[in-house]
Amino acid sequence: MPLLLIDFGSTFTKLTAVDLQAGEVIGAAGAHTTVETDVGEGLNTALSELKRQTGLNHFERRLACSSAAGGLRMVVCGLVPALTAQAAKIASLGAGAKVVKTYAYELTREDVDEIAQTAPDILLLTGGTDGGNRACILHNAKMLVDCQARFPILIAGNRACAAECESTLAGWETARCENVMPGLGKLNVEPVQRHIRELFLRRIIQAKGLSREAALIDGILMPTPAAVLRGMELLAKGTGALPGLGELVAVDLGGATTDVYSMASGAPDNGNTVMKGLPEPWVKRTVEGDIGMRYSADGVLAAVGADELGRLANLASDTVIELVGQIAVNPATLPDTQALAALDCALAGAAVQVAMTRHAGTIEEVYTPTGPTWLQTGKNLTGVKTLILTGGALIHSERPEKIAGHALYSQAESASLRPKSARILVDRKYIISAMGLLAEDHPETALGILKRELTERGKPV
Amino acid sequence: MKKKLIIGVIGADVHAVGNKILDHAFTAAGFEVINLGVMVSQEEYIEAAVECAADAIIVSSLYGHGELDCRGLREKCQEAGIGDILLYVGGNIVVGKQPFEDVERRFLDMGYNRAYPPGTDPETAIGHLNADLGV
Numbered sequence: 305m306p307l308l309l310i311d312f313g314s315t316f317t318k319l320t321a322v323d324l325q326a327g328e329v330i331g332a333a334g335a336h337t338t339v340e341t342d343v344g345e346g347l348n349t350a351l352s353e354l355k356r357q358t359g360l361n362h363f364e365r366r367l368a369c370s371s372a373a374g375g376l377r378m379v380v381c382g383l384v385p386a387l388t389a390q391a392a393k394i395a396s397l398g399a400g401a402k403v404v405k406t407y408a409y410e411l412t413r414e415d416v417d418e419i420a421q422t423a424p425d426i427l428l429l430t431g432g433t434d435g436g437n438r439a440c441i442l443h444n445a446k447m448l449v450d451c452q453a454r455f456p457i458l459i460a461g462n463r464a465c466a467a468e469c470e471s472t473l474a475g476w477e478t479a480r481c482e483n484v485m486p487g488l489g490k491l492n493v494e495p496v497q498r499h500i501r502e503l504f505l506r507r508i509i510q511a512k513g514l515s516r517e518a519a520l521i522d523g524i525l526m527p528t529p530a531a532v533l534r535g536m537e538l539l540a541k542g543t544g545a546l547p548g549l550g551e552l553v554a555v556d557l558g559g560a561t562t563d564v565y566s567m568a569s570g571a572p573d574n575g576n577t578v579m580k581g582l583p584e585p586w587v588k589r590t591v592e593g594d595i596g597m598r599y600s601a602d603g604v605l606a607a608v609g610a611d612e613l614g615r616l617a618n619l620a621s622d623t624v625i626e627l628v629g630q631i632a633v634n635p636a637t638l639p640d641t642q643a644l645a646a647l648d649c650a651l652a653g654a655a656v657q658v659a660m661t662r663h664a665g666t667i668e669e670v671y672t673p674t675g676p677t678w679l680q681t682g683k684n685l686t687g688v689k690t691l692i693l694t695g696g697a698l699i700h701s702e703r704p705e706k707i708a709g710h711a712l713y714s715q716a717e718s719a720s721l722r723p724k725s726a727r728i729l730v731d732r733k734y735i736i737s738a739m740g741l742l743a744e745d746h747p748e749t750a751l752g753i754l755k756r757e758l759t760e761r762g763k764p765v
Numbered sequence: 766m767k768k769k770l771i772i773g774v775i776g777a778d779v780h781a782v783g784n785k786i787l788d789h790a791f792t793a794a795g796f797e798v799i800n801l802g803v804m805v806s807q808e809e810y811i812e813a814a815v816e817c818a819a820d821a822i823i824v825s826s827l828y829g830h831g832e833l834d835c836r837g838l839r840e841k842c843q844e845a846g847i848g849d850i851l852l853y854v855g856g857n858i859v860v861g862k863q864p865f866e867d868v869e870r871r872f873l874d875m876g877y878n879r880a881y882p883p884g885t886d887p888e889t890a891i892g893h894l895n896a897d898l899g900v
Contacts, residue, residue: 384812435766435797436817488799488813578779578804670804672777673828679804 306330306360307746309738310347310368311528312337314375317346319354320738321363327749329757331358332733339373367741371528375402376504379424382408383431383440388461390582391485392430395460395493397589399500400530401426402561410440411447420452426503427455428496429469432462434486445469448476456503460484460496479503493585501526525744528737529589532556533565535740536692537587539754540567543747549755553663553685553723554692554736555656555711559598559635562655563695564590564663570683570721577667577678584683590663595655597648597697598635601628608654616650619643624650649707652697657710665721684721686713691723692758694731704730705761729758768898769819771810773801776834780827783856787825790887796894807838811845820898821851823890824877831858832871839876851897853890855881 311318314337321331335349355361378401382389389408396403404422407415419427427448431441441461448457449472456477459469466480479502482495509524525531532554542548551568566588572579594603605613605628610621617624627647631637639645665682691711693704701707708728713720735757742750770791774784781803788800799817801809810822822842826834835854842848854877859868865882872880879893894900 384816387812387816431816433817435769436819437815438818485816488801488817578802580804580809670777672779672804673830674779677777677779677804 305362305364307742308363308366309741310366311531311737312339312343312347312368312370312372312524313528314371314373317343317350317372318734318738319350320733320735321354321358321360322738322742322749322753324364324746324749327752329733329735329753331360332735333357337372343372367744368524369526369528369531369737369741370509370524375529376400376500376527377402377404377422377425378428378500379404379419379422379426380406380428381411381430381441381444382406382461383437384408386581387488388430388432388485391491391493392428392460392496394491394582394585394588395484395496396428396500397529397591398493398533398585398587399497400504400527400533400589401500402591411444413447416447416451419448423453424455425507426500427457428484428500429457429459430461430484432465432483433488434463434483436462438462438465441465441469442472445472449473456507458496458499458503460499477507489582491583491585501530525741529563529591531737531740532563532694533587533589533740534743535736535738535750535754536565536567538739538743538747538751539692539736539758543751546748546751548751549690551688552690552692553660553688553711553726554694555659555698555708556695557652557655557659557693557697558596558695559697560593560596560600562592562595562600562659564592564659566663566683566685566688568683568685568688570665570685572667572678572680572684573686574678577680579681580679581681584665588663588683590659592655592659592662595659597651597655598631598637601631601651604628604651604655604658607658613647613650613654616653617643617646619646619650648697649701649703652701652707653710656698656707660711660722661717661720666719667721668719680721682721686721686724688723689726690729691726692729692731692736694734694736696734699730699732699734704728727760729760731758733757767795767797768821768894768900769797769799769817770821770823770894771799771801771813771817771819772823772825773805773810774803774825774827775805775807775810776826776828776830777804778826778828778830778834779803780825783827784825787823787887790891791823791894794887794891794894795900807834807841810838811841811847814842814847814850815845819850821853821894824852824854826854826856826858829857829860831856832860835872835877836875842876851894852877853879853881853893855879855885855890857883
């Protein structure tokens with residue numbers, strides 16, 4: 305009997321049916337997500353569509369991931385912006401969360417009011433290495449006591465004061481876990497990510513009215529970005545028996561945000577390079593909240609400027625500004641004129657370039673009295689040979705390779721360590737999150753399908 | 766609890782050997798050493814000291830530009846809320862051969878608690894750390 309994989313997205317609920325024996329996708333369907341009423345309605349519409357296409361009605365299991373109702377919204381607090389605050393953000397993004405805001409140093413009364421307005425699903429409270437600074441996290445725990453909104457607080461700071469934070473927050477739902485940065489520059493993201501997922505399963509799904517579907521599905525396993533990460537990691541590393549594709553990067557270009565994933569060590573090419581900043585995890589995800597094709601089209605304009613977008617689209621700068629203004633006001637705009645189609649292509653290229661540049665590391669040549677040397681911050685992705693495109697704007701594009709070119713290394717921005725030459729694979733059927741779900745119990749089947757369905761110029765790899 | 770020291774080589778200086786020797790010597794003397802390595806900026810020393818609640822920052826410089834690199838570190842510590850932290854500096858910290866009394870005076874005026882000439886044994890600094898930190 306087939307297995308059904310469900311992705312409750314913010315706008316679409318997507319279904320993928322898989323035949324486990326044959327190891328194939330046997331059907332896919334979608335419908336609008338209906339989070340205002342009951343997500344079950346949209347799910348049923350999509351199920352009818354799937355039945356109409358394939359005749360399938362019964363499934364062995366139904367597994368789901370969700371980014372509906374705003375996704376897993378988190379606020380993170382740390383001490384130094386480049387240290388624990390950054391570590392907390394990296395850990396949360398890697399758990400599939402949407403990090404609404406990152407606070408560093410001591411929270412003020414205004415910050416706490418702002419957090420109450422934000423009403424996150426989880427707040428991650430960090431600060432201090434183990435045995436390090438105590439004052440900041442204790443201050444922040446005290447400030448949060450009076451917060452006018454309620455949400456679970458995950459405490460992952462200096463272990464020497466975790467118990468004191470917890471007792472300060474008596475009456476709140478709290479969870480304690482290992483420090484996200486136990487020693488200076490040492491990232492410890494897995495324990496935080498396990499706790500986030502556990503809270504997501506136990507609390508968030510229910511709070512968002514997604515669990516009424518419990519009768520229809522066997523469980524929402526994870527936030528959608530976590531499923532995508534799982535699928536990407538599987539594709540890169542392979543399983544014990546089947547090889548993966550090796551190091552890869554992926555871009556998911558959406559209407560409001562652009563996600564970039566890298567499965568790579570990011571080590572320097574050259575032994576003469578000094579590393580700066582926090583070490584970054586092999587599995588890394590970044591989200592650009594200001595870069596997207598519709599809601600965030602004005603963010604792309606702000607990032608690259610009207611002249612550059614105009615150059616890419618072969619339009620006058622004034623026209624670009626006018627059209628981007630229209631798109632931002634009306635996100636349902638379709639590229640139904642020649643100018644809008646050209647602008648969409650330019651927006652996609654620019655968005656991919658900005659998001660990949662922010663994700664990738666940088667290198668700087670420094671002249672010292674003993675000769676030139678290099679300073680690298682973040683991941684060196686120049687040697688990564690596979691670039692995956694996913695998300696509506698890319699997978700439905702007629703010329704994805706052209707857009708993808710903007711993600712690659714360029715001589716003009718030689719400090720940005722983006723891939724130098726990579727084959728471009730397109731996730732035409734949008735199956736990566738589904739395969740991340742399938743990978744929980746059937747990694748080899750999921751890997752086989754990924755390798756078959758991600759295509760290079762229409763051909764499997 | 767062990768006293769915590771932030772060590773590193775400041776500026777565009779890549780001399781790593783002395784840095785490793787200090788790491789070993791301070792660790793063996795019972796300190797917890799957080800070693801930032803070479804080419805460390807003032808901000809990196811301060812951020813590390815804040816996050817780890819360190820007891821002292823020990824700045825090394827071998828390439829002669831230390832006097833430029835070290836200026837303003839005390840003021841930045843004050844700005845970051847760790848104005849009272851111990852600051853030591855040592856190595857080949859100025860250009861050319863100058864009487865060390867003058868050099869030391871200039872660094873003490875910059876807010877460093879101790880400054881050391883070339884060829885100082887780690888034990889000298891360890892003795893001072895024990896005295897200054899009341900170990």
